[in-house]
Amino acid sequence: MDQGTMTLLIYVVVFGGIMYFFMIRPQQKQAKQRRAMLDSLRVNDKIITAGGIYGKIRKVKEDSVIIQIADKVEIEVTKTGVGSVENRDIVVEKEKKADKKDKAEKKEEVVEQEQTAE
Numbered sequence: 010m011d012q013g014t015m016t017l018l019i020y021v022v023v024f025g026g027i028m029y030f031f032m033i034r035p036q037q038k039q040a041k042q043r044r045a046m047l048d049s050l051r052v053n054d055k056i057i058t059a060g061g062i063y064g065k066i067r068k069v070k071e072d073s074v075i076i077q078i079a080d081k082v083e084i085e086v087t088k089t090g091v092g093s094v095e096n097r098d099i100v101v102e103k104e105k106k107a108d109k110k111d112k113a114e115k116k117e118e119v120v121e122q123e124q125t126a127e
Contacts, residue, residue, distance in 0.1 A: 047088045055095040
């Protein structure tokens with residue numbers, strides 16, 4: 010390969026890397042957060058549907074939820090139709106990793122305490 014072809018190849022690889030980190034990766038992260046939110050739906054969560062209807066979950070089924078939108082008015086909506094959960098934060102992978110790190114630190118402290126006690 011000559012110098013021009015090699016330079017062009019380097020530019021294409023760098024551009025591909027930039028596209029991955031600025032477009033593809035954030036989209037995957039957002040999809041993961043949405044999946045976690047939909048998997049963690051539970052009774053009494055206050056939600057907003059994708060259509061803008063406010064309600065409270067009364068029953069969670071495999072692919073849908075029944076929400077109460079007014080007194081004696083309940084509708085069934087697919088889980089993918091849920092836009093957001095209003096009354097709580099959803100635990101994401103970072104928090105789970107932080108919990109694992111805290112547990113590891115506690116184990117180290119216990120080991121150090123045992124060593125000093127001996």
